[in-house]
Amino acid sequence: MTPSDLLSLAVQSCVDAAALLRDIHVDVAPKGAFDQVSSADVELESFLRGALTAGAPGSAVVGEELGSATASVTWYVDPIDGTRNFVRGIPLSCISVAAAVDGVLVAGCVLDPFRDELFTAASGVPFSVRSTGLVITPGTSPRPxxxxxxxxxxxxxxxxxxxxxxxxxxxxxxxxxxxxxxxxxxxxxxxxxxxxxxxxxxxxxxxxxxxxxxxxxxxxxxxxxxxxxxxxxxxxxxxxxxxxxx
Known part of the structure; x- marks a missing residue:
């Protein structure tokens, strides 16, 4: 599969995973002294693992919640990055999926389900943002x-x-x-x-x-x-x- 193919699979998997969030009952458990895990994290990662490995047979997944393995094509999956925000209803979290081929990252997709914003890029595929909300062209300021x-x-x-x-x-x-x-x-x-x-x-x-x-x-x-x-x-x-x- 080309980087473009891997990106397309990542995008569709993220979009389908985001749709599941509307029907998931969110339970929260502690994960260490300062971290949390929710039922949504586990359910989405399970879904993403299945979708990605089915779409790219022989691939493996490095994930936050359900273990890690590597292969020629390896997916890096964070089902909900920003769990502590997500479980409080603060709209600052996302679904993140990347693909690596022989250890080199070649495709990435970040989906903000609250704003329905999709950020994508791959080797040979320019960075782009798809948004259904208000988008302001970034300006400049004297301070970074x-x-x-x-x-x-x-x-x-x-x-x-x-x-x-x-x-x-x-x-x-x-x-x-x-x-x-x-x-x-x-x-x-x-x-x-x-x-x-x-x-x-x-x-x-x-x-x-x-x-x-x-x-x-x-x-x-x-x-x-x-x-x-x-x-x-x-x-x-x-x-x-x-x-x-x-």
């Missing part, structure tokens, strides 16, 4: 706009509060608690950069493709952090985040 959840509750790292304090002197900062959605918004030009610590592959895989294909830069920092975006703020953030996690 940065999306970050640093510092997260319970973080084991020191220096995160200092980073946030210094960042507030340089940039406008938004904390939305959905990494995949943050990356989609950077790709769309709504923010200049995004950075987080404590992320997993399913959090960033689709967004990394979107940012890359939109002409931005995605940098992995150590094993569990990233910086993405455009402009000088990316270098500044990367240096500070690397100092914290290493």
């Amino acid at each position: 706009l940065v999306l970050t959840d640093i510092p997260l509750p319970g973080s084991p790292y020191t220096g995160e509060t200092d980073l946030l304090t210094d960042l507030l002197a340089l940039a406008d900062v938004r904390r939305i608690y959905s990494t995949a959605l943050s990356l989609a918004w950077v790709a769309a030009g709504r923010a200049d950069a995004a950075a987080n610590i404590g992320v997993f592959p399913w959090d960033v895989a689709a967004g990394a493709v979107l940012v890359r294909e939109a002409g931005g830069e995605f940098r992995s920092v150590a094993a569990n952090a990233f910086v993405a975006g455009r402009g000088e703020i990316v270098d500044w953030l990367a240096s500070r985040v690397e100092g914290i996690v290493t």
Whole structure:
């Protein structure tokens, strides 16, 4: 399957999964001291696994809730990125699916079910946004706009509060608690950069493709952090985040 084929399968699977949200009864359970999992997370990931592997026989899934395996074609699935927002009815969460071929990310899809916005890109397929709502062409401002959840509750790292304090002197900062959605918004030009610590592959895989294909830069920092975006703020953030996690 080509990257375009994989993207089409990811898009259809995300759209079908979003339709299921209207009929799912949401129960919530703790997952660690500061995290949660909902019945919607588990049901959507189960559906996505079935749809993706049926559409691409022999493929495997790396997912947040139901385990991970790899193959020549590997899917990275986050059924609801931003669960803590989702379970409170805060419309800042998304469904995220990416495809990798032989370890290289080639397609990404992020679907915001609250706004019915679909962000897509693949190798050879330009970044695009499909929206049925109000869309404003992003403007510019003297200060960069940065999306970050640093510092997260319970973080084991020191220096995160200092980073946030210094960042507030340089940039406008938004904390939305959905990494995949943050990356989609950077790709769309709504923010200049995004950075987080404590992320997993399913959090960033689709967004990394979107940012890359939109002409931005995605940098992995150590094993569990990233910086993405455009402009000088990316270098500044990367240096500070690397100092914290290493």
